[in-house]
Every structure is written in C-alpha cells, then in structure tokens.
Amino acid sequence: MRRTKSLKIQFVWTIFLILVSTGFISGAMLLLLMKLGLIDSLSGYPIVRLVITLFSCVIIGTIISMVVSKRILKPINDLVEGTKEIAKGNFDIQVENAAMNNELSALIDSFNMMASELKNVDMVHNDFITNFSHEFNTPMVSIRGFAKQLDKPGLSDIQRQESIAIILEETERLSHLSANILLLSKLENQQQLTLKKTSFYLDEQLRMCLLLLQRLWEEKNIEWSLELTHLLIVADEELLTQLWLNLIKNAIKYSHHSGTISISCYMFGSDVKVIVQDKGIGMSDYERSHVFEKFYQGDASHQTMGNGLGLTIAARIVQLHNGKINVKSKEQEGATFITILPTA
CATH class of the missing domain: 3.30.565.10 (Histidine kinase-like ATPase, C-terminal domain)
Incomplete structure (x- = not known):
C-alpha cells in the first residue's frame, strides 16, 4: 500500500509543480508585457487579453510538460526497449534504475532480475542439451567400440570377458540414466x-x-x-x-x-x-x-x-x-x- 500511495503522491506532486510553474511564468510574462505597455493597449479588448493569457499558459505548460515528461518517461521507454530485446532472445540486458523509490523503480528491479534469470535459464538449457548429449553418447560410443572388438578374430577369452563386462557396465549406465529421467519427469509433474x-x-x-x-x-x-x-x-x-x-x-x-x-x-x-x-x-x-x-x-x-x-x-x-x-x-x-x- 505504501508503494502505491507514493507513486500517486509523486504523480499529483508533479502535476502540481507543472501548474504552479506555468502560472508563475505566465504571470511573470504578463507583468513584463504590462510594463512594456502592450497589455494596456488592449484594455478595451478583454476577450483578446483572456485569449492571450490562456494561450501563453498553454504554450508554457506544454513546454514544461515536454521537458518533465522526457525525464519521467525515460525509465518506461528503457523498459519498452529492454522488453523488445528480451523478445528477440537477448537476455544479456539491464535497464538503468534512475527512477525514484516507487513502483516504477520496483518494476525496473523486477525486469532486471527477470532478464538475469532468463539468461541463467538459457545457459542451463544449453548446458542441459550439451550434458545430455554427452551422457547419452559416451556409453553408446563405448558399447559400439567394444562390440566391434568382440567381432575381431583371435580374441582371447580374457579380452572377450573384459569387453563384455564394459558393455554390461555401459548398458547399466544407460539404464540408470533413463530411469532417472523418467523419475525426474514423474516428480516434476507430481502434485502433493x-x-x-x-x-x-x-x-x-x-x-x-x-x-x-x-x-x-x-x-x-x-x-x-x-x-x-x-x-x-x-x-x-x-x-x-x-x-x-x-x-x-x-x-x-x-x-x-x-x-x-x-x-x-x-x-x-x-x-x-x-x-x-x-x-x-x-x-x-x-x-x-x-x-x-x-x-x-x-x-x-x-x-x-x-x-x-x-x-x-x-x-x-x-x-x-x-x-x-x-x-x-x-x-x-x-x-x-x-x-x-x-x-x-
């Protein structure tokens, strides 16, 4: 609740400062025009004076809003660009947190944490493929190699027994690997x-x-x-x-x-x-x-x-x-x- 309230207060406070700044600058300009005699010459035209006053307030308020909004919206624009990079698969990105201590700052921190976690997940995914390929391929290469060894003529009984023992050991390793994968798959989909x-x-x-x-x-x-x-x-x-x-x-x-x-x-x-x-x-x-x-x-x-x-x-x-x-x-x-x- 405190974070939500702080962002509302910051928003209201920003609008208040824009309005006060607009009124102050517009008033200062009107005083300057009065000293120059330009306003007095329009004393018989109250609508024209009102239009000039409103127009000057709109122009000044717009200029101040553009300057202020550029700074306020910069973290949001950075988040938008960062999100586009995430969508492209670039997880090596961090958004600078220049926002005040409010919901926007928390959002940027969460985005940076998400990008870091996605980067870690991507690394784990690549490692998973590499390691699984290694774990599966290594015993297969051993089985194939020693199976060919058994086909050689003149193989002694000791050599034949050693080859058979290695083949059995590697098939046991494959069996253990597949059993663990099945067990893990079951556990990951199992509810309490x-x-x-x-x-x-x-x-x-x-x-x-x-x-x-x-x-x-x-x-x-x-x-x-x-x-x-x-x-x-x-x-x-x-x-x-x-x-x-x-x-x-x-x-x-x-x-x-x-x-x-x-x-x-x-x-x-x-x-x-x-x-x-x-x-x-x-x-x-x-x-x-x-x-x-x-x-x-x-x-x-x-x-x-x-x-x-x-x-x-x-x-x-x-x-x-x-x-x-x-x-x-x-x-x-x-x-x-x-x-x-x-x-x-």
Whole structure:
C-alpha cells in the first residue's frame, strides 16, 4: 500500500509543480508585457487579453510538460526497449534504475532480475542439451567400440570377458540414466496430493539406506559417524528412501578413500533436520550454486560415474514434501547437505 500511495503522491506532486510553474511564468510574462505597455493597449479588448493569457499558459505548460515528461518517461521507454530485446532472445540486458523509490523503480528491479534469470535459464538449457548429449553418447560410443572388438578374430577369452563386462557396465549406465529421467519427469509433474504418505521411523530408514549402499562404501573403506534420534514421521517412504540414497551416494562418491561421513537427524522446532556431511573434495561457490540443476556435474570431464540427476531428484522430493534443502561446501573441505522436513 505504501508503494502505491507514493507513486500517486509523486504523480499529483508533479502535476502540481507543472501548474504552479506555468502560472508563475505566465504571470511573470504578463507583468513584463504590462510594463512594456502592450497589455494596456488592449484594455478595451478583454476577450483578446483572456485569449492571450490562456494561450501563453498553454504554450508554457506544454513546454514544461515536454521537458518533465522526457525525464519521467525515460525509465518506461528503457523498459519498452529492454522488453523488445528480451523478445528477440537477448537476455544479456539491464535497464538503468534512475527512477525514484516507487513502483516504477520496483518494476525496473523486477525486469532486471527477470532478464538475469532468463539468461541463467538459457545457459542451463544449453548446458542441459550439451550434458545430455554427452551422457547419452559416451556409453553408446563405448558399447559400439567394444562390440566391434568382440567381432575381431583371435580374441582371447580374457579380452572377450573384459569387453563384455564394459558393455554390461555401459548398458547399466544407460539404464540408470533413463530411469532417472523418467523419475525426474514423474516428480516434476507430481502434485502433493499424490504423495503416498505413511508413518515410519526416520532413523531406521537411514540405517536401511546405509545397508543398501554397503558395497559402495566398503570399496572406499568409509567410516561412519551416526547421530540418529528415534523419530516417527509421516511422509512418502519410497521417495524419502530415494532422497537419502541420492545424498549418501553423493557423499560416498566425493569422499576420499578411508574418509568419514557423518549423518545426523533430530528435531528442529516442529520439523526434522537431516544432515549428511562428508570430508571429501568439496565444491567451489560456482559448483555449489548449480549443484541442484539437471545434468550439472562439478567434474567437467565426467570421469566420475554419474549423470547429474541425483541431486536434482533429491531437491524435487524435498520440495514435494514442503521441505528445504541446502548445501554448504568449500573446496577440499567436503560438503554438508542439510534437509529440513515437516514431521507430518
């Protein structure tokens, strides 16, 4: 309400100043004409004097309005030009905010924010296409190459088994990629009312996830530090299992060999807080700001196994449960994923 009122006051105040300026300048000109004797010579023609007075007021008021409106309308004209550039697909544009602190200033700030977000979306879209093409093409190239290898005569049994193992691994990677894409598509189109909520103990679910991932963390000789409060919550158990699996697998993936991963869960007001912390390679500020985007991987070389969808799926699951997820990380200092969920 205060912003709307301020714009109205500014508009009324501008009109008032134009009228006062017009009257003052017109009066000054009439006094000058009277001193020169021009007005006195028309004393017998009151209509002519009135017409001259009104005409001078109109001319002076129009000139003042043109000067003032040029300054007032400049931010609006800049917004119009900026909108045209956005329509052309040029998102790298910002409008200078020279307006006073009112709705127009807020509109310019919103436009600049929109342009920045559209620029980010455009970059993410391009990265999505590039990363998806890379993720899909890499295993296909491997499968084709090792399939040709199997067709070579004189191939030893060891070489044949190695080729078969790589082909199976790459087909598993493709299968995992397609499954994650389908799951993400389902989650993005899923509404809260479709969640299959049941009551279950969160700490037991987290321990079960560790058992499911036992092979992965035993390969890296990971040690665990668990502080799990016995908590009963109401949520979609299947989706939360997927959430914890994704977060824990991510922690294992980027932990050093013989590293330590900490998991804790406890009441946080009326909500539940779950923290998954590793002491691994960590992330830069840029990586941290993009970590929940589709197909984004901090490892630009894509040498580590993954497809950049796990954390995107995790974030969507949290969103469906009206929760929050955040990450704190520094390079070579590990990463901490903090999830806050309502208990019911």
